[in-house]
Amino acid sequence: MTIADQVTGSTIAGPADAKSAGTRPRAAAPAITLPAIGERELRLDLFRGLALWLIFIDHLPTSLLTWFTIRNYGFSDATEIFIFISGYTAAFVYGRAMLESGVVIATARILRRVWQIYVAHVFLFTIFLAEISYVATSFENPLYTEEMGIMDFLKQPDVTIVQALLLRFRPVNMDVLPLYIVLMLALPLILWSMKWKPDVTLGLSVVLYAVTWEYDLYFSAYPNGFWAFNPLAWQLLFVFGAWCALGGARRMSRILASPVTMWISIAYLVAAFYVTMTWYVPQLSHLMPKRLEQWMYPIDKTDLDVLRFTHFLALAALTVRFLPRDWPGLSSPWLRPLILCGQHSLEIFCLGVFLAFAGHFVLAEVSGGPVMHALISLSGILIMWAVAWVISWYKRVADKSGSKTKSAIGSADMAGGG
């Protein structure tokens, strides 16, 4: 495993020029000199990998490790990172395809990707069904007769399964992939519009976000309620990611480099940290102005509250400033597991959801306790790393027999992945 291999997984240039590791040669690769396309970087993989690990830990029951996830220290959490980076990489990969091969080809490839994500979602749903059916048949503690009402949907599997296929019935912790599917479905339109005028597209996205808030638009769910992540609101992050990938980041570089931005971001993050602390230390809440509380709460995750969005922006601004693209740490072996996971995010995301299910199952069937809990979290992360490595190996070695163009398309697909 060298850094060159990771580059192979993520760039469009393919294995040939990846041998010459580093960012310079990649910029010189002919494919990337297309206008309006920034170069893909390992920082994205690093943070997407991190987001995947955090999402996995957040899906397990609360434990000591949960304290290391960023949602405890501010408004936004791993989901924001995941969606933003997904928008960025998807625009990077398919935007280039759109410029090179035209709208139809790019759309076709995006749809194939959507299909893959959809199949992954259905696969996870199957595992969920197995788990819930097991609990329904083996667990008859009279203390919990009421909670077993959750099994009622098993009485109508016809309706439930069809609703699940329509993405309207989504069990707990299975909300991210449907959101991602809808966002990817909109991607051809987003890219087509970005090709025309990126700033107008971003503006339209902001308008849609505002309209969603103003008129309370939502996607309905089965049997009732709505989607836990409203795509009409979350598209803002996705489109913003795409906008950054297609040159927005470069144009913003002066703003990002200014000390004013830095200090505003720091001030905002500190303020958010303080507010978060008042949730955990009730004594502090006396120091919070009532007026501010009324204005601020609830901080809505479903509709991507502005406070969450700005919190993410502040985090991103500081990250970009203090973690330069050519930061030597990116090639450190310690970060390699994260980068590897980030490069195969759809697979690793699904694996994470599955491992969270499995973790719950082990905690229930074998034993609970903090030691077991820590063990599950740790082995979950190790498994994610190992599987990411195996997938890389497939791409690098097992699939190498294909022609060069074919493998280039394949790796582009992976890079665009969720």
Add this chain to the structure above:
Amino acid sequence: MKAKVLLSLILLCGGFAAPPARADAAAPAVPVAPAACELPPYLLATESQLHKVADAVKAGKPLEILVIGSRSTTIPASEDSSYPARMQAILKEKLPPSEAVHVSVEIQSKKTAEEAATTFVKLMEAKRPTLVIWQTGTVDAIRAIDPDEFRGALTEGVAALQNAGADVILMNLQYSPRTETMISAPPYLDNMRVVAQEHDVPLFDRFAIMRQWNDQGQFDLFSPSRGPELAKQVHDCLGRALAQFVIDAAHLGPVQPQN
């Protein structure tokens, strides 16, 4: 997601905040409770008060308590061991012998908070309780009712109960580790906490209490046992905790820890 951490943290930090006097107050009051029922005092601490209960007891009037609940209010086929019955027994032990305590139970099986709340006006006219313990949230969580709608229904329900002249205690969901991956409790727990605060109503945190028992190993709530023993023990402890909670919130204890 935030709500879940938030809740656990509030509870965690409550440990530092809880007045130490409370522990002393609980100890000498009653015949010894089973060790399994032990709870850190902060889980039973509340700043809201039950004025009407206090007045009724001071005036020597009978204490009429109505528990509005759902299927988890009872144990199938062992109603006498369910927490409302246990609470009545403990209250009778702890309150002056002259005090008449009567607990009645209104089970609203498979009803959401909104559906239950529509029945409150009639129910209150019929029963005229001093104190209503409204246990809710499970059905809403199972059906994934919009948390905002849930909060609206809670607000309406609590207002209806208060307007009818009763003190109110809100009781939240059971901690059910087996179904944790299937039922998303945090939004409902969080909203119940908010509504309780807004209306200055004590919240009996059944979820945190049962989780404490499970985490400390007092009860194994993962147990797949079909027998009623575990349910009986848990309900006994819940009844005791609830009785203590009522006494504390109405400031009826032998020592008054509040300032």
